[in-house]
Amino acid sequence: MIAINNVHKAFNKGKANQVNAVNGIRLNIQSNEFLVIVGSNGSGKTTLLNLVAGTVFPDNGSINIDGNDVTKTPDYRRSQWIARVFQNPMSGTASDLSILDNFRLAAIRTKAKGLSIGVNDAFKQQVKEKIATLGMGLENKIEQPMGTLSGGQRQALTLLMSVMDSCKVLLLDEPTAALDPRSADVVMRTADKLITDFKLTAILITHNLKDAYNYGNRIIQMGEGAILRDLSGEQKSALKQNDLFDWFG
Ligand SMILES: Nc1ncnc2c1ncn2[C@@H]1O[C@H](COP(=O)(O)OP(=O)(O)OP(=O)(O)O)[C@@H](O)[C@H]1O
Ligand SMILES: [Mg+2]
Structure with a gap:
């Protein structure tokens, strides 16, 4: 799915x-792989993530996504494959706009042909149903401005919008x-569920x-810009939490 070649x-x-x-x-990185990156x-x-997203270009080497050489492809063209969520819950959505309008914007941004998509009742219903899957009760607040929500609620919605x-x-x-730890937990579980439900290939950077x-x-x-360890499948399952702490000795 993603091939990073000597970058x-x-x-x-x-x-x-x-x-x-x-x-x-x-x-x-294979299709449906959920790769976690740790490091000081x-x-x-x-x-590395910027290189995949296309906001930074490599000095040499190449990057392929879904069989396409995207080494010199700008980020807005890679957005047909890639969605991105940042650290700051405030980036990615517009505070003054309602939840519904934010979903409209997301739909317009990502569907070049579908400008009418965001204006009808069917769209509203679709958004409500999607939001209900988060299990946070936010489907009853879709007319509320995004800025009135907590960071965790916003981040969960940003995730949902980005993968729709x-x-x-x-x-x-x-x-x-x-x-905070509780919201972080909700957002991580939401991300995990969306990655599974939408069969996404995912890269998570975390400390x-x-x-x-x-x-x-x-x-x-x-x-220092290199891969020190790489464990997948059963190797990752066999890993103990303490082993991970030892990596950072
Ligand atoms: N635009 C830039 N200009 C100059 N140096 C940069 C730039 N972006 C990153 N760097 C440098 O490249 C190195 C790697 O930075 P990077 O942000 O990728 O690290 P990171 O692993 O994400 O760190 P953190 O865990 O702190 O987020 C750092 O030394 C950083 O200072
Ligand atoms: Mg970083």
């Missing part, structure tokens, strides 16, 4: 303060870092080792 990305190239943020990474601050996790289109890949960069242990079917640890 390098340096910042401040040729200067004294050059940083080799991503340093020759090779990584193949500055190890290149976000840069036909995207196949979900990128999550510390989606719960700004949330929460409990989440890294509980979620996903593959885990990599990054350090």
Whole structure:
């Protein structure tokens, strides 16, 4: 699904303060794989995600998504495959607009042909049903401005909005870092459910080792722009939570 072939990305190239943020990474991510990335601050996790999303381009190497060479494809063109959720619950949705209008915007943004999609009752009903699947009671609040919701509620809705289109890949960069533990838990469980229900390929960056242990079917640890460890399937299942803590010794 995603093939990262010997990708390098340096910042401040040729200067004294050059940083080799991503340093020759090779990584193949299969369809329906849920990959968790851990690693210390500055190890290149976000840069790697940016390279996949297309907000940063590699110095060399190539990136394929779903069989297409997207190495030089800008982010807005990759959005046909990719949805992205950030750390800040405030980014990704418009505070002054109602939940419903935010879903309308999302539908318009992601469906080039379907400009009429957001204006009828059928759409409203569809949105209500989708929101009800979160089990947070938000389907009765769809006329309420997004800004009146808690960070956790917003992040859960942002997740839902981002996967409602036909995207196949979900990128999550510390989606719960700004949330209290309970909301973080709700958002992680929501993400996990959506990834399963929509059969998505997902990449989660997290500093929460409990989440890294509980979620996903593959885990990599990054350090200085490289992959230090890569465990999938049974290897990941066999991993103990303490092993993960030991990685950061
Ligand atoms: N636009 C940029 N200009 C210069 N340096 C950058 C830029 N983006 C990232 N870097 C540097 O590249 C390195 C990797 O950064 P990156 O954000 O990928 O790390 P990270 O693993 O996501 O860290 P964190 O856990 O703190 O989010 C860091 O040294 C960072 O300072
Ligand atoms: Mg980061």
